[in-house]
Amino acid sequence: MSRFNYVIVGAGAAGCVLANRLTADPAITVLLVEAGADHAPGREHSSIRDPYPVSLAHPGLSWPQLTAEVGAELETDEPRLSRHYLQGLGVGGGSNIQGMVALRGLPQDYDEWRDLGATGWGWDEVLPYFRRVESDLDFDGPLHGRAGLIPIRRIHPADWAPFAKAFANCALARDYPLLQDLNADFRQGIGPMPMANLPDRRVSASMAYLNEAVRVRQNLTILANTHVDRIEMQGRRAVAVTARISGRPESLAGDEIVLSAGAIHSPAILMRSGIGPGQHLQQLGIEVVCDLSGVGQHLMNHVGMSIATYLPRHAVQPRTQRGLGQSYLQFSSGVEGAGIDVRLAAINRTAWHSLGRRIAALLIEVHKTHSRGEVRLRAADATIAPEVRFNLLADERDLARLVAVLQLCLEILSDERMNQLTDEFFLPNAALVQSMWRRNLWNRIRAYGIELAFRARPIRRRLLAQSKLDPRALLLDAEALRTLAMRRASPPHHVSSTCRMGRGSDRGAVVDPACRVLGIENLRVVDASIMPTLVRANTHIPVLMIAEKMADQISHGV
C-alpha cells in the first residue's frame, strides 16, 4: 500500500470526524484503519439504527475480551473482578452502541482543562467546535449550532411519560426549576435530556461523518477488520503502523500517525510501541523508546448506580417514543462547593423487551469524579486485551457525592407524588439485565415470562424479596446508605484521560495542546484519552468536539 499523509488508527467517534474533515482537502490522503467491521451507509444492522440503545449486546460491535476491575476496595455483593467492559468495535466505534445522551459538560470543565495546561481548550475556545458538531433541532443562538452533522433533540416536558413526569413533579416541588436546555443552562434544575439521534434512528459518528458522499472521495481509504498492533518508529519518529490484515502483518506508512483508538486502546498501542512508563514496559520485555509515565495512567470514569420499579400498565412509555431520555435532574451535591456535579435520570423504559417497558429506573450518576485508575498491558502480545482498573470511589469525595445523590433519589422515591404511581422499589440484578440486552427470540420469551409473573403482586414480591429497597428506612440509616453506595457503585462507559493533555513540564502529561505525543515526532492522539480531566457529561459529544477542533488545527498546520 502507498504512503498516506495521515494514518488514523480507530474509526470510532473521533476517527470518523477526522477522516471526514481532513479529506475535505483533496490534496490530503488519509488511511482510516479499524479493527472491527465496516457498516455501509444505509445498510447498518437494524440494532445500530434503532434510536433505542439495543445494539450494545450485538455481537461484533464491542471488544469481546475486554474486562475491567471496578474497585478492589469496594464491599460488593456482585463479582467485581473481570467483568466484561463494553467498548465499541467497528466503524463508528462507541457511537454505534452508546446510549445517545448528548451533553457537553460545563464551561468550568473546559476552563479547568485550560488552567491545567491545555492552552486553547477553554470554554470560549471549544464552543465553536461544539456548535460545529451539532444541528440542534430545538434551540438556536450563540450557544448552539444548526448546521452540524449530529442532530440534537429533546422530548418536551408535556410529552414525558408518567414515571418521568412524576419524578419531575417531585423535583419541581423541591424548588428545582424547569430548565428547557441543559446544554445552555448550567444551573441546578430539571429538564429534558438532550439526545443525539432522530425520532426514528440513531445517528452514529459513522452515519454522520462517513456517509456515501464522503466515502466516494478518492483520497480516503477505509481499511476495516485490520488490527493495529504497534507503531513503527525510526528513533523517536513515527513512520508507520504494523497491522494484522487477515492474520498477516502489514506495514502501513504515513507522514503522520493519529491514534483514535479510544481511552483504553490508544494507550495500549502506545505502550506496545515502547512509549509509556519505562519500568512497566521493561517488565514486559518491550524496548523503551520514550519513557512517558502518564501513558495509561489517570484513567477517569464517572460512577453510577440505579434503582428500579415495576410500573402500573398506565405508566409505561408510549411505543411512539422510541428513546431513552426524558426528565433529567442536575444539581450540586454540595461536596467541595457549588457547581453541578451529580445527575439523576428518570428512565421510563429500561430495555427493548416487554419487561423493560414495565420497569422504570432512576439512574444515578456522579459526573464530577476524582478517583483515578489505570490501563496497563498484560503482555507485549497485541492479541491480549489490556488490563483496566477503575478504582471507583477510591477518592472519598466521589463516595460523598454518590451518597448525596442517592439520598436525594431516595427522598424522591418516598415522595407522595411518586408513590401515587409506584411504591415498590428494588435493586436491579445486573447479571440478569445484561444477559437480556441482546435482542433475540430467547430473550423476548424470557422477558415475557418474567413480566407475566410480575403482574401478580404476591409473585412479584416473592421474586424481588432479596433486592427490595425501602427508601424511607434507608434515609434514617446513614451507615446503610453508605454501604449501599459502595456495594452498588458501577462504572458507566465514559473512559478518559489515559493520554492526557498538558504542559511539557507536567510529568503526567502525554500530549501537548495540539495532541502531539510529547517527545515523539509525527504522532498524535485524538480521542477521549486526551481529556486533561473528565468533563461533567457523557463523553460522546465532547469527543466529537475534540476531533472537530483537532481537524481544524491540523488543516491549519498546527
Ligand SMILES: Cc1cc2nc3c(=O)[nH]c(=O)nc-3n(C[C@H](O)[C@H](O)[C@H](O)COP(=O)(O)OP(=O)(O)OC[C@H]3O[C@@H](n4cnc5c(N)ncnc54)[C@H](O)[C@@H]3O)c2cc1C
Ligand atoms: C455502552 C456505551 C454507552 C455509552 N453511552 C453514551 C451516551 O449515552 N452518551 C455519550 O455521550 N457517550 C456515551 N458513551 C461514550 C462514547 O461512546 C465514547 O465517549 C466515544 O465513543 C469515545 O470516542 P473515541 O473516539 O474516543 O473512541 P471509540 O468511539 O471507542 O473508538 C475507538 C475505535 O478504535 C478502534 N480500535 C481500538 N483499538 C484498535 C486497534 N488496535 N486497531 C484498529 N482499531 C482499533 C475501536 O474498534 C473503535 O472503533 C457510551 C459508550 C459505551 C461503550
